[in-house]
Amino acid sequence: QVQLQQSGPGLVKPSQTLSLTCAISGDSVSSSSAAWNWIRQSPSRGLECLGRTYYRSKWYNDYAVSVKGRITINPDTSKNQFSLQLNSVTPEDTAIYYCARGGWGSGAFDIWGQGTMVIVSS
């Protein structure tokens, strides 16, 4: 079955870069039937979709306005994974970060990673 395995540090200093990776098994990052998303959850902001990457003859990225300019999501076809980089973090970026598969047909985030609690603190 499809599984997503997240990795990356749980503590990031203010003004530095948050970096997480999501390894995919049982599906392909190049799949035409899905987009690969990063979502975060915090008590103040709830569940928030940060952005996605997907392949439709070429690679596309979409980013939420709230993090645009600070975020990069990259696919890695050689390792069948995708990554999140969020620059210039502040304590407001403290949250649980999830990767998730978004199905074009269902409109649902149907497969989720295990989640990574990221704390922004010096």
Place this chain on the structure above:
Amino acid sequence: DIQMTQSPSSVSASVGDRVTITCRASQGIGSWLTWYQQKPGKAPKVLIYAASSLQSGVPSRFSGSGSGTDFTLTISSLQPEDFATYSCQQANSFPWTFGQGTKVDFK
């Protein structure tokens, strides 16, 4: 962004009760509505997609209805394992946005 508003924010219920949660979109989203269940320390789990389609493996006591801007999740007979937080999410336009969640706890 499309805003999703759930009500109530919390509900106290007993085993066997019928529970109804509503979700309203700030603009029409057709049937691009998903319902999730989330338990503490876990990622959300899909219950209903496309407003009324039951995800494989989800008990039939869960059902969804609605289209356009108004949607409903119904649990016909609450079971002990159903005490959790429920969220809606739209996929009509990016970013796919979530409601704020409804916590179902013991009366």
